[in-house]
Amino acid sequence: MQPQTLNVPPALTLFPTLRPPHKTFTFHQFLVLLITFLAYASFHASRKPPSIVKSVLGPKIEPNSSHIGPDSGWPPFDGPQGTHRLGELDLAFLSSYSIGMYLAGHVGDRIDLRLFLVFGMVGSGAFTIFFGLGYWLDLHWLGFFLVVQVLCGLFQSIGWPCVVAVVGNWFGKDKRGLIMGVWNSHTSVGNIIGSVVASGVLEFGWGWSFVLPGVLVIVVGIVVFVFLVTSPEDLGLESPGMEIEMNVEVRPDRVESEEAGLLVSSGSSDTLAAIGFLEAWRLPGVAPFAFCLFFSKLVAYTFLYWLPFYIRHTAVAGVHLSHKTSGILSTIFDIGGVFGGILAGFVSDVIDARAVTSIVFLLLSIPALVFYRLYGSVSMFANIGLMFLSGLLVNGPYSLITTAVAADLGTQSMVSGNSRALATVTAIIDGTGSVGAALGPLLAGYISSRGWNSVFFMLIVSVFFASLFLIRVARSEIRERLNAGKWSWNIMSSH
16 A cells, blocks of 8 residues: 555655654554644633633622622623623634534545644634734724634634544544543643633733634644644555444444445445435434533533633632632643543443443532532632532543544444544534533523522533433443343342
8 A cells, every 4th residue: 555645744754764664553643642632732722711811801790799890891791791791702602613513524524634624723723813812902892702703613613523533543443432531631631721821821911811822723733734644544554443343332222224224335335435414413323422412511611611700709718719810720620621531431441331431420420510519619628629520520421422432433334434434423423512512601601690509500400411312322332231241240249
């Protein structure tokens, strides 16, 4: 097999020693994980500034009161309707992100993933910077901020289908949960970097909180352009046995033979042909996990966009924290998310059951959220501990579904080893989740004016519905594992 030199990045063309046989397959797997990790971490770092600056842009609630203080923020986000406008700002970004996700996955299956990813990163960085320029230009027109957020969301939507498709090209299914659990910590790492950077420069003007993360994602985009190899075939290497390993373990009991025949025949003519959008929806397990992610991302993104604001306006041990401290403290949730993603991936690999793992994490997150709301303000120790636990349990299934599950479903046997279905399936699952992600922060902006208890009630109900969508898939997983004897040791140990 000859390398497709058209897709070889500049660094490997200029330095032939970086290519086989000088460098091994494992070396390039590690390089792909590292580059895609940095790429999506920078995407998330550039998403974090809106949540950090909310407490500066929005209305200032006086301590122990629901009244707006004299220092009322940045028009048009100040005043009694300020939280509503901030919620609409989140909706503008996340709704365009959700729509763009479906389109990006469809396009990503058909063009050069490296160039498409770089295009998304440069565009995301540019519009993040444009938002920050509103500070120096003294802009107070809501339309400007909404348009910038819409365009930024469209460019941001390119990132996820691309990085998951690239990683799926380089790794088979074996231990995919653990590998992608570690790799998917880029989401939380990016949030932490974005929070620390945006909070650190907030005192110099909120515009800097957007400019620096915007520059970061552009710089990393250059690294992606220079170094990223999207597929082993581009270097003349064999793919990691995906035709053999492309089978999904999570599926309903019955699949109509007509649907199976349609999907198999659509991929058998050309293993590189991209799968149709509706055909991808009909793959077993795609719809349940997609709707589960709808509610999971609703919860995760409500924390992503509103947690610093909540901490700023909720006394901890009787003390109201500063803007900077609130932003930095909110990173504890993301640190918990790093461990949650890795733990969920590891557990799902050990028990070989993605849906069961997700349901357990989701159900345990309900008491964690209740305790955080009730006792998080008692002391700084309680706040940090309960925030960490909430992040671990909320982000665990979110991480698992957006990575290992999406990769499993996009590379199952029903698409006949068609790895190019991966970006489409990933886009469907994360795109549906992004609809929930858009809805959560918007509702939080409106509901928070009635009290934070109402917001937490919304989050708990969402977690409950997320778990409901996976019950049928989890039952199928349990039945299959018991029939195959994989969990026999559990049964024996119970007698």
